[in-house]
Amino acid sequence: MTHRARARLTLEAELRHAIEHDELRLHYQPQVDLRSGKIIGVEALVRWQHPTRGLIAPGEFIPLAEESGLVGGLGEWVLKNACQQIRAWTDAGIAPQQTAVNVSAVQLSRGQLIVSVKAALQAARIDPEQLELEITESFVMLDREQSFKSLAELRALGVRLSIDDFGTGYSSLAYLQQLQVHKLKIDMSFVRGIVTNTSNALIVKAVIALGHSLGLEVIAEGVEEIAQASYLHMLDCDVMQGYLISHPLPAEEITRLLVSYLPIDIPPYANKGG
Secondary structure (H helix, E strand, C coil), rough: CHHHHHHHHHHHHHHHCCCCCCCECCCCCCCCCCCCCEEEEEEEEEEEEECEEEEEEEHHHHHHHHHHHHHHHHHHHHHHHHHHHHHHHHCCCCCEEEEEECCCCHHHHHHHHHHHHHHHHHHHHCCCHEEEEEHHHHHHHHCHHHHHHHHHHHHHHEEEEEEECCCCCCHHHHHHHHHHHEEEEHHHHHHHHCCCCCHHHHHHHHHHHHHHHHCEEEEECCCHHHHHHHHHHHHCCHEEECCCCCCCCCCHHHHHHHHHCCCCCCCCCCCCCE
């Protein structure tokens, strides 16, 4: 236990140093319109370029950042750098419609998110609608009153809002209409089994219908096979994201992809199971 405690304290100190000394990196994963096959957005995903351990995945350090109080500084770094990248893409004439950034429960509950977002938008000189903020469903429910207030302020600013991992939280139907977001993201745990698991397929179909009935765009995460893309297209899902298109890529590589990408051809779904 002592060893683990020391290791944790060391990692926490190193993460604090990383935030302050530019050891973090943003990778971007494309989001593709299921009708046109074109890239219409990207999601910014933070990575930690550790000087001795190499590239550390977010699953290792995001929970630590949340528990240690560092997630506020981490979130501001991501927001600022994502907006600067949007500015660079806009200047080059290749900016996607939206670039999505994840927001933590801590950022929402502090009530300072609107200040951080305004500052990042102004510093980068980008339009608010170019930025999309992703909020995990269960995070919103942790502090409902403050979350609803923050989301209303952000929507009034013109920023696009998305509920991430939809279907894994709770009180979804009761509060979804009040949230007034623009997009639902279906959790990958449902999408991955969509062509082999009837229950998953029914859930995905229901979420798409629910989202559309509320005037929301629906995006499916974790799409890895063309059959999944075809099935989602058949269900009238709007957008997909996943390894089928690309793994998350560093800024230079995603920039090249935005320039060279040819629309993917999604064939009609063929039910091989009969």
